[in-house]
Every structure is written in C-alpha cells, then in structure tokens.
Amino acid sequence: MSNEDSMDPVRLWREWFVKSEKSWSDSLTEMMGDERFSHGMGRYMHEALHTHRMFSEAMAQYLANLNIPSRADILDMSDRLAHIEDTLNQIQVELRGQRAQLTKLAASSGITPDTGERKRPARTRKPAAKAD
C-alpha cells in the first residue's frame, strides 16, 4: 500500500469494516437466532406467501387483459425448454453410447473406424513410491 493510500479515509474505513465484519456478523446472527425473531420470521414468511398468492392472481388477470405473458406463462415456457433440453441430453448420451459400441465392434473385427471416440488411457497407474 502506498503512503497516499494509507491516508485515504475511505480506504481506511473499508479496511476497518473488513476486519470487524466477523464480529458484526456474529452479533447479527445471534440476534436472528432469538426466539422472537424466529417466530416473527415464520409469521412474516406466511404473510409474504399469502400476499404473493393474492398479488399473483390479480396480476395474472390484469396481464391477460393486456395480452402480456405472466410469470406463470414464462415458467411454462421455461419448463418446456427444459423438457427439450432433457430430450437433447438423452440423444447426446445415446449417441455417445452408440459411438463407444461401434468402436468396440470395429476393434474386435480388426477395423479402425473414425468414430470420433478418443483412445481411452490405460488404467494401470500406480502411486509414486514414498521417499524414505
């Protein structure tokens, strides 16, 4: 750190924050572990879920009237894309398996086809002997 940096009050404040963060965090975590906080958080979560449901239902109707997709529509689309991705994954896995089969078959009949399958390394490695 240059001399100029060491005199920078903002930098000094940041360094103090980094150094004292752990004890501040511990105090906050302890506070959050309090019975009343836990109870309040549970209640807040239920209220938030209830508000979310009411708001989502009202908003979905409003968006439908405006002919704009809602979050549920976007999630539907995301699920459909994920299905397509899954199918592509299955095809990729299947192709990999077929390629390996083909390489094995060809090897057993003495042919070396170009299937794109890389030569597998030998599984004969041993750990290096320990130095005395």
Added chain:
Amino acid sequence: MPPFKDEATLKDPEVIDQQVERMIERAIARNIPGLSLPLTESELDVGPTPKELVFSNETARLFHYEPLQDEIYRVPVLIVMSPVAKGYILDLARGQSLIEYLLMQGHDVYMLDWSAPRREQSVLGLEEYVIDLVGGCIEAVLSDSGESDVTLIGYCMGGMLSAMYTALNPRGPVKNLTCFTTPVNGDGMALYKKWMTSPSFDIDRLVEHLGNIPGDFINSSIQALRPLQRSANQMRLLNNVEDDAFVKAHLRFDRWAVDQLPVPGNLARALVKDFIVGNKMISGELELRGARVDFAKIDVPFLHVAALYDHIVPAAASRDFIGMVGSSDKQEIVMKGGHVSLVAGGNAIFRLWPQLDAWLAERGV
C-alpha cells in the same frame, strides 16, 4: 496531443468513434488496471475443463472429464455435488480447478452436477436423490469406465447423499468414500434449527405454495449465517481493484456464491424434517424406502475433510461424522479455510488437493 484536432473532426461521428476506439485499445495495451477485466458473465469463462455428458436423469447430470494423462488410476472418481450448488466451483478457471488438478495427477474424474428442478420435479425427495439419481450415476460410471468399483467424493450435502448411498449398499460398488464439509448433526446447524423448530415455521405450507424452494431463498438462508460477509468481500474488492487477478477470482467466486440451485419441494421437506428438526442421522432413525441408513455399515476407506473457519457447516454439525462411520481405515483432516475456500480457494492447491491426491492414489489401484 489532444485526440480531436479540429472542429471538423468533432462534427464527424465516425471519426470520433474511431478515435475513442483507438484510445481504449491503447489504454488496454498499456495495461491500465481495471480495463481488461471481464465485463460480462460469459467472459468469466468458468468450468473450462473439457467434459462430456454421460448420463442424464431428472435433475442429475453426469459428466466425464477428458483424461489428461496416458496412464490413469484403475478406480474412477465420482464427485457428487451438493443439490443446491453448481459444480463449476470445483472447476473455476485454469489453475484454479480441483478437477484439472486431479486429472493432471492421473485420476479418471466424473462429476454428478445437478440442474434446476422443473415444477413437476418438486416430488423428488431424499429417496429419489440417493437411490435413483446417485445410484443411477454410479451405474453409469461403472458402465462407462468398464470398472466394477468407484471412489465417491461428496461435497457438503453431496457428502450426505454419498454417505447414505454407501451405507445402504455396504457390499459395493463404492470402494472409497471422501466427504468434504459434510453436515450430519442437525443440532449443530444452530440458526436453522432455531428457525425451523419455531411453531410459526411450516415447511409443508412453503412447499405447497412454492413447489420448489427458489435459489434466492437458499442464498438468503446461507447469507444469514454471516450477514455482512458479502459486503466485506465487496470492500476487499475495492481495496484490490488494481489487481486484475484478484478481481477476476473475486468475480468468479461471487458469481458462484449467488448462483444457488432451487431445491425440489420434497427434498427440502426431508432436509428440514429429517435432518434439521428430527436429527435422524444422529438418532439412526433415517429410513429410505424402508431401509435404515446406518453409517456404521460403511466399511470402505473413509476420509472426511472439514474447514476450520466453516460458518455454513460448523464443526458442531460435522464432527460426529468420523465416529459414526464403521470403517477401520478412516481419517479426518481439519484444515485452515472456509466452506468454499477449502476446496476451491487459492491455497487449496497447497493444502487440500495434494493430500486428497495422495489418499486417492493409494486406494485407487
């Protein structure tokens, strides 16, 4: 010399564009700190080690990494990630990758990485994750490698899943088991225990409403364990903004830290009811499809690595693990570091990775 010489130049937008472009290029060429930093997520380029998808079922994705040596150890290594975390933390960048390190040492590495569950996958629970998905991936590794046994390495909750599978299948095919920062004692997760045993907390209602528990929710719960850590990290970033390597590493870590996966509703239910509230791994009451999960039945070589400054899985949540496992060849290492820096931090290459390699090498033939 000023970049814009005359008034005519100032009026021509194309000339201005060219001048500005040249100035920026020159600034980058002079290596002015900060200008060569990645500006978008894709520029961060995480997970650079070449891999191929081997198996895919529900939320499980099994990848095989391209070996980097001509001769490898006989027993393949399967890394099981935590269902809430993305696997690229173990392959952040070249030179900062556990995967790359293991490949360089001659291990054959597979990874079970999880994808975000779709809404209909909220029915997936602990039984499906352990028996069908981890089990399915192990079978796929055996079939792909042509071997009859496998070494499991579980990270965090991935360690829980791996240990449960091994306990349910003591006759194989797991040959060795390694778990990093794995919680087994729900009472040790003090803050979560307080929240989840509060009468106003209702996991069933939460799952019924949300289906899957969103990644943001998981992220907030993790951040609550050390609420100001992220702000402190931002301060650290500002203090080191002229160090490009520091900034890049920070951005990669930060991206991962907020990139949590949603959890299927039923799995979340099991984690809350069976692990945190019921503490069934400690009481020995946990059952999956009618079979009791008893860690004493694990008799393969076992290594547990814990982090000294882990605030996510504190010692109170993981220290019982080693005593519960029945293996005669078992070892626990507690190392300096936090939950993530233990496996992926800058010092992991000197601390954890060489010890892990030595342990695996001896048992991987």
